[in-house]
Amino acid sequence: MADTNTTDRLPPAVRTEALESLLTERGLVKSEVLDGFINRFVNDVGPMNGAKVVAKAWTDPDYRQHLLADGTGAIKELGFAGPQGEHIVVVENSDDVHNVVVCTLCSCYPWPVLGLPPEWYKDPAYRSRMVREPRTLLSEMGLDLDDDVEVRVWDSSAENRYLVLPQRPEGTDDLGEDELAALVTRDAMVGVAKVSAG
Amino acid sequence: MDGIHDMGGMQGWGTVAIDPDEPVFRERWHGRAFAMGAMSMGLSGTNLDAFRHGLERLHPYDYLADGYYGRWLACAETLLVDSGVLSPGAVEARARNLMGEPVDDPADVEENKPVYERGGAGSLREIDDEPAFSPGDRVRAKDIRTGGHTRMPGYIRGRTGTVHALRPAALLPDTNAHFEGENPQHVYTVEFDSAELWGPDAEAATLRIDLFESYLEAT
Known part of the structure; x- marks a missing residue:
């Protein structure tokens, strides 16, 4: 509740326990159902899904084309779908264009391919600055871009979710799909890093 | 609403650090609050847009004090109390007992x-x-307040x-959040130049953002 008392706040861990106690007592939730829900996001849904999508796009030109034309469909082909993935648009980085994704109004994020957003994505500094000074912020986060690269910032303000298809690093021609997937990071698929050959 | 949540372009928040070893849930209560937050929409008979508005309605202090999962927790409580599933003060009383x-x-x-009437699952509509x-x-983006x-x-x-692209039509959050109908609309990705948004000294960049048809007018 909107409680503006800033000195006598109850610890959120206790309030969480209290809410769970009230809801289970009323038969509205079961603790095992909460466990299952949590475990799904800890173990099954995460950036390893997006990494498989990227690695396939790097090695299969037809799939890449399909992915860029119909992100949701191509991603579903690999078995990834669900909440916060109703319509996924894949945007491709190149030598000339660098894409980066933010949600200034909350923290919208493509859960089926990246899992839950990391703390930095939800940080007010990221949400406020990425739309206003993306080059400076990317540089502070460790990614320096040449002046002639166009920076394209996507503010996910409706129900479309964006996944960045990073550039395949040099020197990876002899790697297979699984080895490539192991190189792909969450940060590269949001657009705050590049993929390196390891 | 012009709330703490509308952070695009705000200044003064400092820099961003990436923790490469961040777990999915840093603390046990984060996962519990996330799960109950997600379930609170169904339990309160509301929807995703009402949930987002629930986050916006938090006092700015509460929005920030306990981070992302802190606001999910507070929002779940807000929706459940608004819908009469829980009494005002029920969570606090239980917490004090604990x-x-x-x-x-x-x-x-x-x-x-x-x-209210629902037009189906999810947010996309034909x-x-x-x-x-x-x-x-x-x-031009209208001067909606x-x-x-x-x-x-x-x-x-x-x-x-x-206009960069036409996206799938979707229900309008502005009315759906208040249970005033879905009013499905076309959605567009619109491209803005950074100088148009932040003035002539802005960093060179392109901003693309998804906007509902009723937010826009022809120039």
Whole structure:
């Protein structure tokens, strides 16, 4: 509740326990159902899904084309779908264009391919600055871009979710799909890093 | 509404650090609050847009004090109390009891879930109307000011851009959040130049953002 008392706040861990106690007592939730829900996001849904999508796009030109034309469909082909993935648009980085994704109004994020957003994505500094000074912020986060690269910032303000298809690093021609997937990071698929050959 | 959540372009927040070893849930309660937050929409008979508006309605201190999962927790409580599933003060009373401070649970209240028509699962909808705009059209974001929910951030208001793409139609969060109907609309990705948004000294960049048809007007 909107409680503006800033000195006598109850610890959120206790309030969480209290809410769970009230809801289970009323038969509205079961603790095992909460466990299952949590475990799904800890173990099954995460950036390893997006990494498989990227690695396939790097090695299969037809799939890449399909992915860029119909992100949701191509991603579903690999078995990834669900909440916060109703319509996924894949945007491709190149030598000339660098894409980066933010949600200034909350923290919208493509859960089926990246899992839950990391703390930095939800940080007010990221949400406020990425739309206003993306080059400076990317540089502070460790990614320096040449002046002639166009920076394209996507503010996910409706129900479309964006996944960045990073550039395949040099020197990876002899790697297979699984080895490539192991190189792909969450940060590269949001657009705050590049993929390196390891 | 012009709330703490509308962060695009705010200044003074400092820098961003990436923790490469961040776990999915840093603390046990984060996962519990996330799960109950997600379930609170169904339990309160509301929807995703009402949930987002619930986050926006938190006092700015509460929005920030316990981070992302802190606001999910507070929002779940807000929706459940608004719908009469829990009484005001029920969570606090239970928490005080758990901390060894005996207090009485408040009496149950009458359920008061919103009654409204839903057009199906999710947010995307098929509509027959012709889109008002096409890729390449110049459009201006209207100067919309509302105390309610909207997905048009303040930093776009009154600014002129170019339609980049037509996206699938979707229900309008501005009315759906308040249980006033879905009003499905076309959605466009609109491109703005950084100088149009932040002035002539802005860093060179392109901003693309998804906007509902009723947020836009032809220039």
